[in-house]
Amino acid sequence: MSSTPNPNPPVPATPDAVIALPFGRMGLFCSPHAVLHLAYLPPDTPLIPPAGALCRELAAQLQAYAADPSHRFDLPLATAGTAYQQRVWALLRQIPPGQTRTYGDAAAELRSAARAVGQACAENPFAPIVPCHRIVARGGLGGFAHSTAESGYLLGIKRWLLQHESRLAPFFAHA
Numbered sequence: 001m002s003s004t005p006n007p008n009p010p011v012p013a014t015p016d017a018v019i020a021l022p023f024g025r026m027g028l029f030c031s032p033h034a035v036l037h038l039a040y041l042p043p044d045t046p047l048i049p050p051a052g053a054l055c056r057e058l059a060a061q062l063q064a065y066a067a068d069p070s071h072r073f074d075l076p077l078a079t080a081g082t083a084y085q086q087r088v089w090a091l092l093r094q095i096p097p098g099q100t101r102t103y104g105d106a107a108a109e110l111r112s113a114a115r116a117v118g119q120a121c122a123e124n125p126f127a128p129i130v131p132c133h134r135i136v137a138r139g140g141l142g143g144f145a146h147s148t149a150e151s152g153y154l155l156g157i158k159r160w161l162l163q164h165e166s167r168l169a170p171f172f173a174h175a
Contacts, residue, residue: 017050023160088120
C-alpha cells in the first residue's frame with residue numbers, strides 16, 4: 001500500500017459511495033488519487049453507487065475481501081493521523097488475517113499503554129484495510145470504532161470480520 005504525499009487531506013462530510021457488504025454498510029470517501037476514509041454506517045443507510053475509478057476499485061477490493069479473507073488490499077491511502085497513530089496502524093497491518101493481538105500485547109510492543117492503542121484503533125480511518133478488528137481485549141472482543149455496545153451493529157461488524165478471517169488460522173476465542 002502506498003500513501004500520497006499530501007498530509008491529512010480533508011474528508012468530505014458525505015461519502016462518495018455507500019456500499020453493501022456482508023457485515024453491513026460502508027461509506028467510501030475518496031479523492032481522485034487516494035482513499036481518504038472508510039466508515040462503518042448504520043444498516044439502513046441508503047446505498048450510493050461508486051463514481052470515479054478509485055472509488056470503484058476500492059469497492060471492488062472490499063468485495064474481494066468479503067469473498068476471500070486472504071485478499072491483499074492494494075490501494076493508495078491518504079496520509080492521516082498522528083505519528084503515534086501511524087505506528088499503531090503499521091503494527092495492525094503486520095497482524096495476519098485470522099490472528100489477533102490484545103491491546104496489552106500491542107502496547108508492550110509499542111512501549112505504550114493499552115488505552116492509547118485502543119484510541120488509535122478507534123481513530124483508524126482505513127478499517128478494514130488497516131485491520132483494527134484484529135486487536136482484542138484480553139477477555140473478549142474489546143471495543144470497535146468508539147463503541148463497546150454489545151448489541152450495537154459496530155461490535156457485530158467486528159465479530160463478523162474476525163469470524164470471516166478465522167477460516168484462515170486459529171480464531172481467538174472470545175466470550
